[in-house]
Amino acid sequence: MIVCIDPGHGGTDPGGCSNGLREKDLTLDISLKLNNLLKNYEVDTILTRDKDIDIGLSQRANIANSANADFFISIHVNAGGGSGFESYRHPAASDKTASIQAIIHRTIANLYESNNFIDRGEKTKNLAVLRETKMPAILVENLFIDSVKDANFLREENNRQAIAQSICNGIVQALELKKQKTENNSLDTVIDAFVKAGIISSSEYWKQNAAQGKQCDGEYVATLLQRIYEKYLKP
Numbered sequence: 001m002i003v004c005i006d007p008g009h010g011g012t013d014p015g016g017c018s019n020g021l022r023e024k025d026l027t028l029d030i031s032l033k034l035n036n037l038l039k040n041y042e043v044d045t046i047l048t049r050d051k052d053i054d055i056g057l058s059q060r061a062n063i064a065n066s067a068n069a070d071f072f073i074s075i076h077v078n079a080g081g082g083s084g085f086e087s088y089r090h091p092a093a094s095d096k097t098a099s100i101q102a103i104i105h106r107t108i109a110n111l112y113e114s115n116n117f118i119d120r121g122e123k124t125k126n127l128a129v130l131r132e133t134k135m136p137a138i139l140v141e142n143l144f145i146d147s148v149k150d151a152n153f154l155r156e157e158n159n160r161q162a163i164a165q166s167i168c169n170g171i172v173q174a175l176e177l178k179k180q181k182t183e184n185n186s187l188d189t190v191i192d193a194f195v196k197a198g199i200i201s202s203s204e205y206w207k208q209n210a211a212q213g214k215q216c217d218g219e220y221v222a223t224l225l226q227r228i229y230e231k232y233l234k235p
Ligand SMILES: [Zn+2]
Pocket: 008, 009, 015, 016, 023, 076, 077, 078
C-alpha cells in the first residue's frame, strides 16, 4: 500500500498569503507531520515535495502515477473570504473515492468542529491533481489563511500537529491500515543480543515474561543486572 502526500504550492508559488502566513509553508509542515505519523503504520508514503520547491500540477499527478500509489491526498489551505474546512474529489470520481473522502472528511471535520470552525462539506471540483491521478484522490482545504480566526489556529504548531493527526486517523480508517509491529520484534532482537553476549542464558524465559502485563522473577532480574554490571559498567 502506497500513499502519496501532496503539499500544495511551493517555491515561486506561495499559494495564499495573509496574516503573516504563507500557504506553501503550512501545507509542507502539515504534510511532513502527516508523513511521520503514517510511519507508525504498515504503509509506504511518498511526498510530491519535501522542501520549498516549484512543482507543476501534472508533475504531482505523475509522481503518484509512476509510483503506482494507492491513494493520493493533496493538502491545501483555503483563501478568498470564508472560514472552516472543506474537501474535494473529482466530479467523475469512483464510489470508492467518495467513500474514502467521506471517512477522511469526518475525522478532519471533527477536529475543526470541536475548535468551533464550520464544516463546509464534501465537494467535487475538476482540479488537475484530482483529474490526472489514476488512483483515488482527494484534496483538503484546511481553514482560510485570510481569516484572522483561522490563521491564528494555523499559526500554532500543536494545532498543525492535530490537523496532521486527524488526517492520519482518516487515512488509517479509510484504507484499513495496520499498526507496525515493531515493539515486539525489537524486544526479541534485544533478547537475542543479550544471549549472544552471555548476559542471559534463557531467551525463552525473557521473551515470555518481559512483556506488558507479565512478571519476571526478582532473582532473575538481579542476576541480569549483576551480569550487565560485570560486563559493561564495572570500573
Ligand atoms: Zn492551495
